[in-house]
């Protein structure tokens with residue numbers, strides 16, 4: 001595991017964007033796994049800027065998003081489909097037919113999970129997966145105590161996640177209770193993974209992910225077993241990490 005600690009949220013996004021841009025530059029038909037939430041917004045902004053300034057080409061890139069709320073149609077401004085269009089896709093030259101998110105309107109979520117997994121496989125698997133992290137150390141919407149073996153599936157959101165995400169809704173009562181999410185196994189099968197975090201409220205989750213016990217109680221801790229993970233955290237989110245961590249290569253970017 002590599003750990004990059006930056007002194008700002010913007011620099012966290014810049015470091016992450018550099019890795020994504022490098023991946024796309026070296027392999028133009030890369031398959032990217034993408035995340036929503038507040039965390040990756042600065043990364044998307046930077047990637048859009050790189051696309052606009054030096055023409056980083058997304059025309060052959062395929063993307064798979066981690067998750068979607070159940071019951072949310074793509075044109076709902078609170079859906080993750082909408083978020084991705086607004087924050088990233090409509091600003092770059094990606095082809096609509098190469099963009100995939102789980103269908104939160106599917107009637108049969110088991111079949112939808114299988115369809116999504118087959119689509120990922122048919123595109124050759126995910127080259128680079130981008131992750132945020134929940135305050136309870138969830139990745140995607142894999143809440144604590146879900147089994148590490150899961151692939152794309154329906155999940156029930158924890159109360160803590162509902163409260164955290166209620167900032168995007170008028171009230172907590174409006175936050176959907178269920179989502180469809182790539183599973184831990186789907187995420188672990190990606191060739192490369194980057195995990196981003198910012199803010200003091202993520203510090204405990206980051207500590208668990210980087211140097212806590214590997215346990216389904218802290219889903220992100222499984223990343224310690226992945227062969228190629230870069231954790232990029234702004235310094236507030238790194239506040240609970242010890243200065244030296246066995247097996248972790250730490251870089252500070254001022």
Ligand SMILES: O=P(O)(O)OC[C@H]1O[C@](O)(CO)[C@@H](O)[C@@H]1O
Nearest residue numbers: 036037038039132133134140141
């Ligand atoms: O970046 P935020 O808004 O704190 O969200 C944390 C994580 O929770 C999710 O919203 C749930 O999947 C992720 O998309 C995100 O990485």
